[in-house]
Amino acid sequence: MIEARTRSRVPAGCSGCGVLSDWTHSRYVRHLADAALGGRPVRIDLSVRRLYCENPSCPKVTFAEQVPRLTVRYQRRTPLLQHLVESVGVVLAGRGGARMLRVMNVGLSRCTVLAQLMRMPLPPLVTPRVLGWGRLRVLRRHLRHPPGRCHHPPPAHTLGRTRCRTAQPMAPRASRSRDRLP
Numbered sequence: 015m016i017e018a019r020t021r022s023r024v025p026a027g028c029s030g031c032g033v034l035s036d037w038t039h040s041r042y043v044r045h046l047a048d049a050a051l052g053g054r055p056v057r058i059d060l061s062v063r064r065l066y067c068e069n070p071s072c073p074k075v076t077f078a079e080q081v082p083r084l085t086v087r088y089q090r091r092t093p094l095l096q097h098l099v100e101s102v103g104v105v106l107a108g109r110g111g112a113r114m115l116r117v118m119n120v121g122l123s124r125c126t127v128l129a130q131l132m133r134m135p136l137p138p139l140v141t142p143r144v145l146g147w148g149r150l151r152v153l154r155r156h157l158r159h160p161p162g163r164c165h166h167p168p169p170a171h172t173l174g175r176t177r178c179r180t181a182q183p184m185a186p187r188a189s190r191s192r193d194r195l196p
């Protein structure tokens with residue numbers, strides 16, 4: 015266990031408006047879990063200030079100070095440990111993630127690992143240029159037989175799905191094989 019205390023008289027930014035303030039309202043202790051050190055779990059008892067916001071137009075009267083790279087609002091884990099839990103959750107999901115974290119001396123249930131995974135923001139959506147092999151084939155045919163040059167344009171609703179060939183009825187397979195016979 016590590017005990018720490020933030021410095022007094024150092025201004026901190028309001029979480030509502032960002033205006034700096036060093037007018038202390040009170041102090042309280044936050045219990046933060048950190049990544050294991052030397053094979054042992056680490057807990058940081060950090061004394062932080064609650065400060066008055068000095069901006070009269072800000073809706074917040076008081077706010078809790080945050081320590082960069084150590085505390086996040088409403089979070090009981092340090093950013094380092096949170097990143098570790100999320101990374102293990104992405105790779106191994108619930109049960110496997112909980113087992114792997116237990117090896118790292120981080121005791122979390124599979125439900126907690128899954129909950130952390132679900133809280134993660136989704137990556138931005140990127141529209142692929144080619145949707146799949148089927149769409150790629152259609153695109154190739156379309157390039158091979160551009161609508162301007164092709165004499166047999168495909169119907170609009172098929173968008174190049176039909177091959178450019180003359181309309182000749184195919185002979186049945188049985189009759190063709192019979193023709194080859196002496």
Ligand SMILES: [Zn+2]
Pocket residue numbers: 028029030031032033067068069072073074
């Ligand atoms: Zn404010």
